[in-house]
Amino acid sequence: MTATARVVIGVDSSTQATKALAVDVETGAVLGEGRAPHTVTGTGGARESDPEQWWQALCAALAGTGHAGTAAAVSVAGQQHGLVTLDAAGRPVRPAMLWNDVRSAPEARELVARLGATEWARRTGSVPTAAFTVAKWAWLAAHEPGAARATTAVRLPHDYLTERLTGEAVTDRGDASGTGWWTADGYDQEILAAVGLDPALLPEVLSPGRTAGTAAADGPLAPGTRVATGTGDNMAAALGLGLGAGPTAGRPVLSLGTSGTVYAATRGRPADPTGTVAGFAHASDGWLPLACTLNCTQAVDRIAALLGRDRGAVEPGGSVVVLPFLDGERTPNLPEATGLLHGLRHDTTAGQILQAAYDGAAHSLLTALDDVLRAGGGPADPDAPILLIGGGAQGRAWRDTVRRLSGRAVQVPAGRELVALGAAAQAAALLTGERPEEVARRWRTADGPLYEPVERDEAAVARLADTLTRAEPLLREK
Ligand SMILES: Nc1ncnc2c1ncn2[C@@H]1O[C@H](COP(=O)(O)OP(=O)(O)O)[C@@H](O)[C@H]1O
Numbered sequence: 001m002t003a004t005a006r007v008v009i010g011v012d013s014s015t016q017a018t019k020a021l022a023v024d025v026e027t028g029a030v031l032g033e034g035r036a037p038h039t040v041t042g043t044g045g046a047r048e049s050d051p052e053q054w055w056q057a058l059c060a061a062l063a064g065t066g067h068a069g070t071a072a073a074v075s076v077a078g079q080q081h082g083l084v085t086l087d088a089a090g091r092p093v094r095p096a097m098l099w100n101d102v103r104s105a106p107e108a109r110e111l112v113a114r115l116g117a118t119e120w121a122r123r124t125g126s127v128p129t130a131a132f133t134v135a136k137w138a139w140l141a142a143h144e145p146g147a148a149r150a151t152t153a154v155r156l157p158h159d160y161l162t163e164r165l166t167g168e169a170v171t172d173r174g175d176a177s178g179t180g181w182w183t184a185d186g187y188d189q190e191i192l193a194a195v196g197l198d199p200a201l202l203p204e205v206l207s208p209g210r211t212a213g214t215a216a217a218d219g220p221l222a223p224g225t226r227v228a229t230g231t232g233d234n235m236a237a238a239l240g241l242g243l244g245a246g247p248t249a250g251r252p253v254l255s256l257g258t259s260g261t262v263y264a265a266t267r268g269r270p271a272d273p274t275g276t277v278a279g280f281a282h283a284s285d286g287w288l289p290l291a292c293t294l295n296c297t298q299a300v301d302r303i304a305a306l307l308g309r310d311r312g313a314v315e316p317g318g319s320v321v322v323l324p325f326l327d328g329e330r331t332p333n334l335p336e337a338t339g340l341l342h343g344l345r346h347d348t349t350a351g352q353i354l355q356a357a358y359d360g361a362a363h364s365l366l367t368a369l370d371d372v373l374r375a376g377g378g379p380a381d382p383d384a385p386i387l388l389i390g391g392g393a394q395g396r397a398w399r400d401t402v403r404r405l406s407g408r409a410v411q412v413p414a415g416r417e418l419v420a421l422g423a424a425a426q427a428a429a430l431l432t433g434e435r436p437e438e439v440a441r442r443w444r445t446a447d448g449p450l451y452e453p454v455e456r457d458e459a460a461v462a463r464l465a466d467t468l469t470r471a472e473p474l475l476r477e478k
């Protein structure tokens with residue numbers, strides 16, 4: 001390998017920002033970092049971003065690493081599910097509808113009713129919620145038929161960026177598994193026909209380990225730089241943690257970012273007809289059963305701001321319950337829900353309300369964790385530490401809440417940007433012939449401090465579960 005062939009760049013194009021890491025292929029050392037923010041617009045249930053801004057952010061973040069011109073390979077991971085619609089010139093027809101845009105909830109319900117939840121789970125591994133691209137396309141066709149007609153290509157966020165870099169219309173099995181129109185055997189023609197989407201508009205799903213293409217001239221990379229397929233952000237984080245269908249199968253991950261997610265790499269293909277667990281595909285092989293919440297760090301930060309407190313200023317005690325469903329919710333599937341505060345007393349403190357918001361957000365994820373592990377067929381070690389990642393993992397209040405509500409140990413990997421690291425591992429694998437998760441294991445990305453288990457707070461868990469059950473009719477109201 002030449003001196004310049006020793007650096008790769010991994011990119012995380014997530015909801016709030018693009019982050020890029022230049023990484024040494026041999027050691028995993030981070031040699032440079034770049035970052036640029038995104039704008040998310042929309043009120044009520046709408047959440048949109050301009051794909052052109054993602055591209056500008058990608059160029060800025062790549063330049064920020066200081067290695068854009070010398071990296072030997074690059075890979076882009078991105079927020080899942082987003083609907084990117086392009087015209088014949090490759091320009092966005094309209095802003096992208098994001099994973100957390102819940103306007104498509106009625107279309108999701110209608111699609112589930114048409115095929116049946118069990119059949120959706122059998123075919124695609126998942127029962128679509130408002131998040132899935134198929135529901136977003138159905139919404140667009142119904143509400144903006146002109147935009148749907150003007151669309152000559154449909155992409156996911158990471159496909160769009162890979163195509164801008166290489167000119168190739170390609171995607172990977174991980175991100176494709178979040179569309180609702182992909183099965184393990186390819187695109188489902190019947191589902192596509194049901195939503196009036198011509199399969200010719202979709203990218204080719206490349207097999208794992210393939211090169212998507214090489215960087216075009218006039219772009220942010222040196223012409224000819226190899227570009228990997230990329231994948232969805234959660235799939236990339238699993239790669240970045242070194243998780244695959246081998247000995248690391250079943251290790252639970254809890255990610256505290258814009259979204260909250262809980263997942264594990266598994267050998268068994270999930271097919272949960274209740275829809276709690278999405279049966280996503282691992283980027284290399286095997287599966288990635290996952291549950292996702294819409295209200296995580298941002299909802300808790302918002303409640304802290306409303307209370308006028310620092311995000312870490314929690315206080316124990318009291319019996320107040322907060323269901324922080326500010327953006328509607330996906331797990332549990334209550335897309336029209338709003339936030340709920342219950343059990344307020346004269347002696348309730350602001351710090352207790354903030355702690356209750358953390359509890360409410362963590363409870364949804366931890367309840368789904370058992371379903372996730374079951375859906376992947378286990379066997380799961382109930383004492384295995386939870387790998388805690390995402391921006392929230394840096395906060396003590398989040399770490400303590402997860403330990404207290406789960407009764408499990410928590411390990412916080414030292415590598416901060418695991419999505420970008422996973423993408424970097426995928427790029428490195430193109431050069432070394434290893435599997436991306438093997439590269440990450442060699443880089444020891446999952447190593448980090450272990451926080452011992454504490455006794456599970458059964459009273460808080462019971463209070464939350466009870467409030468949720470009793471409030472459900474209210475939370476379902478449109
Ligand atoms: N020290 C911290 N304590 C608690 N939360 C934090 C801390 N640092 C960042 N965060 C939260 O992490 C979130 C960003 O997480 P990140 O994983 O980068 O997001 P994304 O899912 O968009 O990639 C922010 O919204 C912020 O609330």
Ligand SMILES: O=C(CO)[C@@H](O)[C@H](O)COP(=O)(O)O
Binds near residue numbers: 014232292
């Ligand atoms: O919808 C999902 C998973 O199904 C989300 O996890 C998105 O992939 C967005 O991720 P972040 O921006 O929070 O990283």
